[in-house]
Amino acid sequence: MNKLVCIACPAGCEMILEIKNGKVISVKNNKCPKGSTYAAEEIESPKRVITTCVKTDLSVKWLPVKTSSPVPKEKLFDFLAEISKIKISKPVKAGDKIAEKLLGFEGIDLIAGRTIEI
Numbered sequence: 001m002n003k004l005v006c007i008a009c010p011a012g013c014e015m016i017l018e019i020k021n022g023k024v025i026s027v028k029n030n031k032c033p034k035g036s037t038y039a040a041e042e043i044e045s046p047k048r049v050i051t052t053c054v055k056t057d058l059s060v061k062w063l064p065v066k067t068s069s070p071v072p073k074e075k076l077f078d079f080l081a082e083i084s085k086i087k088i089s090k091p092v093k094a095g096d097k098i099a100e101k102l103l104g105f106e107g108i109d110l111i112a113g114r115t116i117e118i
């Protein structure tokens with residue numbers, strides 16, 4: 001028996017999973033179908049949004065950034081290594097796209113978390 005808390009909404013259902021060969025066979029205690037979807041993704045292909053900072057040459061030395069979409073969990077360190085190579089040398093606005101297609105992944109861009117004028 002495996003337990004997993006669904007984080008798809010504040011209800012936080014404590015689900016009971018049956019897993020076989022890395023696949024979710026059944027889900028119990030979920031109050032809605034989103035729980036099953038979340039369980040399957042979390043067990044079979046977990047993903048995370050990366051939030052971190054990149055260096056700048058500007059008045060503020062670090063710019064908070066996040067990925068526009070969750071990245072495959074097994075590639076987290078590859079993404080962090082790629083992001084660590086980025087240095088910002090011109091003003092940015094919150095929401096600006098800092099980099100596109102990180103590691104070649106379509107739809108995974110890097111987004112500025114704040115505005116830095118100079």
Ligand code: SF4
Nearest residue numbers: 006009012013032035
């Ligand atoms: S299973 Fe449904 S009700 Fe329960 S936490 Fe997930 S989304 Fe919310």
